[in-house]
Every structure is written in structure tokens, then in C-alpha cells.
Amino acid sequence: MATFFFFLLSFLICFHFSSAEPFIGVNYGQVADNLPPPSATAKLLKSTSIEKVRLYGADPAIIKALANTEIGIVIGAANGDIPSLASDPNSAAQWINSNVLPFYPASKIILITVGNEVLTTNDPNLINQLLPAMQNMQNAINGASLGGKIKVSTVHSMAVLGQSDPPSSGLFSPSYQPALKGLLQFHKDNGSPFAINPYPFFAYQSDSRPETLAFCLFQPNAGRVDSGNGIKYMNMFDAQVDSVHSALSAMGFKDVEIMVAETGWPYSGDSNEVGPSIENAKAYNGNLIAHLKSMVGTPLMPGKSVDTYLFALYDEDLKPGPGSERAFGLYKSDLSMTYDVGISKSSQVSELIYSFEPKKKL
Incomplete structure (x- = not known):
């Protein structure tokens, strides 16, 4: 019996990690002076079920440290790089x-x-x-024979939406639509995702009723009915993502894939900030991960999980703004967990062992 249990557990653990969640990533910001070395971060990431990392730049030390880890890497060209990339195709080729x-x-x-x-x-x-x-970046990728292997996108604030409530009425702001039309055609032509930064945390800050907090944290709540189609939403994340889907549909690009480039919840903040706490951050990120793992999708995009990058891997102690801006990290700079949201492989193995361990009769 013990031998059978051992083989069953071994199989379950192998199956569990071979079917990891490719749609869960994390943001790795560097506006800090106390971050661990890239090699330590690569080792940390390998100890989790996170399969993708988004960098805001293209730090060679980090990219090199992630070699042979099979972790997908998103790299970024800064806003300041855009003029030269736009005006000179050679600049894009050099960037690649x-x-x-x-x-x-x-x-x-x-x-x-x-x-x-x-x-x-x-x-x-x-x-x-x-x-x-x-376009020049895409042409440079094609020129390097990497077309289709590496995609090109840009990341948007939720403020590009002029209307988002109810989700079925989602529309891009008229002032942004001319630019978005060309961008969305680019995404459609190249199969690249439309990247957006939804933060239920900010929605709660503007509506701090208890029922809104439960709705934002994926906790039991009465739900909110979309007056346009009668669908009941049970959490803010789905509502925000579906409002983007509706806006894409209204522009004629309903098949363009949505990517959540950032979402998260701070565990601490200034005394006048509403919402930051360890309990709320753990609830939001933990329940979001469970929601994504369920593969239930959103009401308008059922049966699949949107690629989602949690914000953030570490706190960034040099970021300006309110205290919450420096308190989004899932891990501390000493590599310890800020709180446990179930992404550590060791905690997942412990859960599996507990779940399948023969229970003693009382």
C-alpha cells in the first residue's frame, strides 16, 4: 500500500508541474536600490509556478540569468526610445x-x-x-527570422476606455480611437495581444463600500448585473477585462487577444489610503490565481484564462507617489514571501502530500 501511495504521489506531483499555468506571469520592476542579484531572482522564479516575467526594459543581466529556465520573458523599449524607433528602421534593427x-x-x-x-x-x-x-520593431524581428516567435505590443492604461460600466457598454474614449484603430489593425495582422493594466484596487479606492471590496477581492458578494445583457458579474477583474473586450468589439476587433500586463493589490500604504493591507493583497492575488487556474474565463470570453502578469515580484523602494506604490511585492528583497498566494512549488507539494496522505482512523 505504501509503495502504491508513493508512486501515486510521484505521478501526481509530476503531472501537477508538467501542467503548470502558462497564463500566469509576474512583473519584475527595478525602481529600487535593494534588489537581489538576477541569478538569485532566476532561482527564486524556478521555485514557483510562475512561467513568465515582464521586464520594463531589457536588462542584459536579467535576460541572461533567465537563460535555460524556460521562463518566458517580456522585454520593453522605453517611451523615450519611440521617436528613434519610429523614424529610423536601423534603430529598431540595432535594438533587436x-x-x-x-x-x-x-x-x-x-x-x-x-x-x-x-x-x-x-x-x-x-x-x-x-x-x-x-511596425519598425516588427520588421526588425522579421528581418532576424524571428517573425511569429516574438510578438510586438504596447501597454495601455484602463484610462483609454471612455466607458466601462456596465461591461457590455465598454468603449474606447473617442480621443484615442484614431490612434487605436491603427494599433488594433497591427495586432490583428501580427497576432499580437492588446495589453491593458486593470486594477480593481483603484476601482475600490473610488468606491470604498464593503460590498465593493468583496466584489474586487473575488469574495462572496451579491454580484452586479450588466444592464445591457443581463449577465451577473461576481468580481471586478472579469468586469474590467470584459469592458475591454466590448470596446475591442465595438471597434471591429473582437478577436484580438487581451493580455493583462499588470494587476495587483498593495499590502501596505499611507494612513489616508483606502484598501492596502496584507489580508486584502493576499485575498486579491490568491483568489485571482485560483480564478485563472479554474479556466472558467470571463462571461464574455468563457473557457480560457487571459494571460495575466501580477504586479509585482518585488517592492520597488524608489518609486514615487503614495506609500502603496512601494508595497506591491509578492517577495521581499531577502527573497522571503511577503504573503503566500500558493505559487511556491514547495507549498504546492506540501498541499498535495497532505491531500493524498492516508488519514489515520480515530
């Missing part, structure tokens, strides 16, 4: 030569984001240069 070719394929680079929340900078020059920059 410097930031991709020395590391790929040992380092599994899967996506390049050109700029971050460019449209909501409301800088007309930068906005007009975004699509040409993405």
Missing part, C-alpha cells in the same frame, strides 16, 4: 541586435512592448510615433 539576438533562444523572449501607457501621456507626437515604432 543588442537586446534580443545575443540571448535568444536560450533566454525565451516571447514579447517586446514598445512604450508604456503612451496614449494616456496625451503627447500627440509620441502617440503618432507609436505605431511606426511598433
Whole structure:
């Protein structure tokens, strides 16, 4: 019996990790002066079920440290790079030569984001240069024979939506629609995702009723009925993602894939901030992960989980703004967990052993 149990447990553990969740990633920001070395971070990531990491830049030390880990890597070109990328195809080719070719394929680079929340900078020059920059980056990837292997996108704030409630009425703001039309055609033509940053935390800050907190944290609540289609939503994350889906559909691009580039909840904040706490952060991230693992999807996109990158791997102690901005980390700089959301392989193995261990009769 003991031998059978051992083999059953071994099989279950192997199956559990061979069927890891490829749709769960994490953001690895570097606005800090106390981060562990990239090699330590690579080792940490390998001890978790996280399969993808999003960088805001293209730090060669980090990209190199993630070589041969099979962890997917998203790298980024900064907003300041956009003018040169847009005006000179050689600049894009050089960017690929410097930031991709020395590391790929040992380092599994899967996506390049050109700029971050460019449209909501409301800088007309930068906005007009975004699509040409993405096109030149895509052409440079094609020129390096990596077309289809590495995608190109850009990341948007939820503020690109002019209307989001109820989710079925989601629309992009008219002022952003001209730029978005070209960008969405680019995504459709190249099979790349539309990346968005939904934060139920910010929704709760603007509506801090107890029932709203439960709705944001995936906790038991009465739900909210979409007056447009009668669908009842049980959490804010699904409502926000579906409002983006509705906005894409209204523009004629319902088949463009949505990617959640950032979402998270701070575990601490200033005394005047509503919502930050260890309990709330653990509830949001833990319940979000469970929701994604369930593969139930959203009401308008059922049966699959949207690629989602949690914010963030570490706290960033040099970030400006309220205290919450420096308290999103799942891990501390000493590599200890801030709180446990079930992504550590060791905790998952412990759960499996407990679940399948023969219970003694009382």
C-alpha cells in the first residue's frame, strides 16, 4: 500500500508541474536600490509556478540569468526610445541586435512592448510615433527570422476606455480611437495581444463600500448585473477585462487577444489610503490565481484564462507617489514571501502530500 501511495504521489506531483499555468506571469520592476542579484531572482522564479516575467526594459543581466529556465520573458523599449524607433528602421534593427539576438533562444523572449501607457501621456507626437515604432520593431524581428516567435505590443492604461460600466457598454474614449484603430489593425495582422493594466484596487479606492471590496477581492458578494445583457458579474477583474473586450468589439476587433500586463493589490500604504493591507493583497492575488487556474474565463470570453502578469515580484523602494506604490511585492528583497498566494512549488507539494496522505482512523 505504501509503495502504491508513493508512486501515486510521484505521478501526481509530476503531472501537477508538467501542467503548470502558462497564463500566469509576474512583473519584475527595478525602481529600487535593494534588489537581489538576477541569478538569485532566476532561482527564486524556478521555485514557483510562475512561467513568465515582464521586464520594463531589457536588462542584459536579467535576460541572461533567465537563460535555460524556460521562463518566458517580456522585454520593453522605453517611451523615450519611440521617436528613434519610429523614424529610423536601423534603430529598431540595432535594438533587436543588442537586446534580443545575443540571448535568444536560450533566454525565451516571447514579447517586446514598445512604450508604456503612451496614449494616456496625451503627447500627440509620441502617440503618432507609436505605431511606426511598433511596425519598425516588427520588421526588425522579421528581418532576424524571428517573425511569429516574438510578438510586438504596447501597454495601455484602463484610462483609454471612455466607458466601462456596465461591461457590455465598454468603449474606447473617442480621443484615442484614431490612434487605436491603427494599433488594433497591427495586432490583428501580427497576432499580437492588446495589453491593458486593470486594477480593481483603484476601482475600490473610488468606491470604498464593503460590498465593493468583496466584489474586487473575488469574495462572496451579491454580484452586479450588466444592464445591457443581463449577465451577473461576481468580481471586478472579469468586469474590467470584459469592458475591454466590448470596446475591442465595438471597434471591429473582437478577436484580438487581451493580455493583462499588470494587476495587483498593495499590502501596505499611507494612513489616508483606502484598501492596502496584507489580508486584502493576499485575498486579491490568491483568489485571482485560483480564478485563472479554474479556466472558467470571463462571461464574455468563457473557457480560457487571459494571460495575466501580477504586479509585482518585488517592492520597488524608489518609486514615487503614495506609500502603496512601494508595497506591491509578492517577495521581499531577502527573497522571503511577503504573503503566500500558493505559487511556491514547495507549498504546492506540501498541499498535495497532505491531500493524498492516508488519514489515520480515530
